[in-house]
Amino acid sequence: MNDTLILAGVATTPLELISFLLAVTTVLLNIRQKHWAWLFSIASSATYAAVFFEAKLYGDMGLQFVFIAASVWGWYQWLHGAGAQPLVVTRLQRQGWWWAIAAWALGFVLLSSFLDHLTDTDVPHADGFLTAGSLVGQLLLGRKKVENWLVWIVVDVLYVGLYVYKGLMLTAVLYAIFVALAWTGWRAWSNIARRDA
Template structure:
């Protein structure tokens, strides 16, 4: 079993185009840069998603194409927010939203995702429709939270990326599943980095 998985992984690596590898590297760079609250993260995200838009379109995955286009728009919005908007300050200075605020959005998005999933299940031949829909809806929400420098975005990404590891691996996309496992590790790194910065800022404020 392990030998078969390793063989499949090696075949997928060999078959992966330089364009796809570029998108993957930039996607990883995006998370690392976001962990350090660097504006460059949005450039990496925009270029990565632009490449993925082309790849998804040529593969005739039109919903994924639209999702990548939305991510490009969010990258532009995130850059503007971090450069000029309310999130231009360090994340330690951004007021966190209450747990009740998150609860209301979770309930609302759960109902929205359920409606979309039911429609897709009824009118399309989409596979893994429930997992695919919920991960998509909450990914967009988590991305929006990141544009506002809300620490809670990382908690959402922990759950989302864990589901993506299972979803892609179960569909035979071993490399993509491995990529999201790397994302999981990077999310823990981002949480540690943001929390460390927050602690340092609090110590500086106390000593000042």
């Protein structure tokens, strides 16, 4: 499934194309708070793990396996809520912001060091920073925090450049689309949180 094909002038592979379609479906369903998004997330993560392995983006590859586990957790959270209450869209408190920033920074230091010393990637710091940010975004999404979309906007903008650099043009296009979808998600979930406050 790794034969190159040209789609609208963009070089890709069938596996990257399948991953692209599954990922777009995931985000569209997330915006609408449909729990089936998590199933598409699992499938997309599994196929993207193979795409990233071929591109020597080992942080992103490993992240896909974490996303699979986080998707199972997120699916459970969305179906069963917080205790006896359904999980609803809420905002982070100030302390939650600090925890998210600290987790991103710590994840960056640990992941970029690991990637720099123990793999042959040529982008250990970019890969580590974006992998750590993606983990934070995924955890916030699983808890239905509005701010997950802001994390995804930052991460997705930077991923566009990384994927262009690595020659994953269709995935770069996907992440550009993700920026627009994350903006849409942020606005939609902000309105929900404001209405339910």
